[in-house]
Amino acid sequence: MKRPTIADIARRAGVSKGAVSYALNGQPGVSEATRQRIVAIAQEIGFNPNSAARALSGASARAVGLTLCRPARMLSIEPFFMGLISGFESELAARSYALTLQVVATPELEVEVYRRWWGERRIDGVIVTDLRENDVRIQVLQQLQLPAVVIGGPGDTGRIAQIWSDDAGAITETVRYLVALGHRRIARVSGLPDLLHTQTRTRAFHEVCASLGLNEAVTVPSDYTGEEGGRATRRLLIGNDRPTAIIYDNDVMAVAGLAVAQEMGLAVPGDLSIVAWDDSPLCSLVHPPLTALTRDIAEYGAHAARELLAAIDGKQVGNVEAGAAHLTPRGSTAPPRQPGSAAPAQPEP
Amino acid sequence: MKRPTIADIARRAGVSKGAVSYALNGQPGVSEATRQRIVAIAQEIGFNPNSAARALSGASARAVGLTLCRPARMLSIEPFFMGLISGFESELAARSYALTLQVVATPELEVEVYRRWWGERRIDGVIVTDLRENDVRIQVLQQLQLPAVVIGGPGDTGRIAQIWSDDAGAITETVRYLVALGHRRIARVSGLPDLLHTQTRTRAFHEVCASLGLNEAVTVPSDYTGEEGGRATRRLLIGNDRPTAIIYDNDVMAVAGLAVAQEMGLAVPGDLSIVAWDDSPLCSLVHPPLTALTRDIAEYGAHAARELLAAIDGKQVGNVEAGAAHLTPRGSTAPPRQPGSAAPAQPEP
DNA sequence: CTCCACCACTTATCCGGTTCAGTGAATTCT
DNA sequence: AGAATTCACTGAACCGGATAAGTGGTGGAG
Structure with a gap:
């Protein structure tokens, strides 16, 4: 036909x-x-x-690209990316732009994909996630003059638009909240340490801890997977001066941490309080439900898509701050049980 | 430039x-x-x-399409789709095909997207998920002569290739396993009831239960979300003759069910055994880790992508069975505690 | 009544590849 | 040696739209 x-x-x-x-x-x-x-x-x-014919006579490709540079096993469990993609879609579909996806292994392969897509006129712009320090991708994008929006800053992206949320503020708020509950030994299990937003969070975490006189604050680097998150938690909890609260850089690690604590016979939140970064249904599913730093990830994605479409239209877009994460207290945080004091009544079996 | x-x-x-x-x-x-x-x-x-110029002179678009027809909140948490996408990618990237994604609200909008993509020559084929009974999409795809592969059967897809796994066999194996452990009251919390593979599972579940003399077998329809899965579980557990084992159609509902059971003071697996369909890191993260029906979802996706590429190349592809799910026993299944007998020691706090 | 502007189109060219039908030169065959 | 074939390449058409330039007819202004 x-x-x-x-x-x-x-x-x-x-x-x-x-x-x-x-x-x-x-x-x-x-x-x-x-x-x-x-x-x-x-x-x-x-x-x-025919979109090809259109694109050939000078029109745009009406498509944007997204590359995901994480191993498959991380992608499948992380609710973050799917949320982001849903957000992109809501904006793109409304303007009938297609979203082209590619999973890549390394940032170097990622720039190759950008080069190819742009050379082939397959896309009009890209959304870049997981900004790193001195990110190779930034230079290449500038050199190609490929419209782009960067997520995961704030960082130095030159003329390229970026959208970020105030992670430093969010983690400061969280630490203050835990201290207000009475915690003094607070640890953090972070995401991939070479990501810029991980560094931002780490810096802010240690600054606020220092300013509050918490000298034992420690950050254990991890990689967002449940396995690593669980291992990191175990390492933190076997010490003598184990923390009474742990902040995790994503929900998956927090859930894994919860399981480790329970398996080690620690009561949550009595012996250990847990805070997850990024609230997903996951956090309310487990028992106790996890206190989380909630962001509307889909809206974050939608915002990024809007900025990108503006950049493609030639509008000048710069440095945009999206809504910051805010704390959603649930059952996993409470005042620490005093050593030697009786365990508070737990609703658990 | x-x-x-x-x-x-x-x-x-x-x-x-x-x-x-x-x-x-x-x-x-x-x-x-x-x-x-x-x-x-x-x-x-x-x-x-320039891919547009190439496509214009008769070559293919070197892209395939995927539409996701589930609400955003389901997509973000379901590890299934991301796993599938990773699998597609591994095959597509190797042959430098792009994957174009669109999130849609209804199957009717989905066929509109197919029509548009195909009319615009944007894609060479599509991957169809969530097959339903008398699926509108099948007719449209046949009429458009758009190469496609259907996931989620087995079902009647006419000339269109399909790839499916033996869900009936898997659920039969699971029920037999639970019965061997001593369970007699087994319930099931299913996914969306209008999906064909849900119906296949339901039919097989009731057949095997009947053949084993389990007359109280019940299936509660749900929608793959944690909330609904939790609600369904609560409904099952408040009855007098509550089941001693529940099989869930996905991992998210199983985790939610676990939380509900624990919240109601039931020991898992002592009072209630839990089996999750589709193993994801989620299942091993919770405590106790969930017995699951494991499938290699990424490989399933890769397989589907291979079939689609073959169909695009004009090869005749038909009805392919992928590897079936197999049972991975973990801590959430055990013989049911006899009513009146002492509770076995639990390693929980 | 003439000239010009305007409308509603048509014609032709272009985008950047692919591909087919030549074309001249070298090589092979008889 | 002359004809036939092969080789390495050129020129032009083509894909399906967008768009600039051109065309004939109408209406109003001068």
């Missing part, structure tokens, strides 16, 4: 290809009567303009 | 556009020396063939 072209419409309407093009694109140059006739025929035969 | 075209290469090499095209595509018609000279120039100036 041959797919119809404007030539088919032109033949049936008894006009030229050019007239059809004008009519379908709402350009002046055809009478209203003719336009309606042409539109009706296009409807009837189910015409869709 | 203007992106280079074959005309640029032709000028620099002192040959015609046609010669460059032959050289870069490994076609006969140029001498080996010239070919190498042309390839070197292409390398040097960073040439990538």
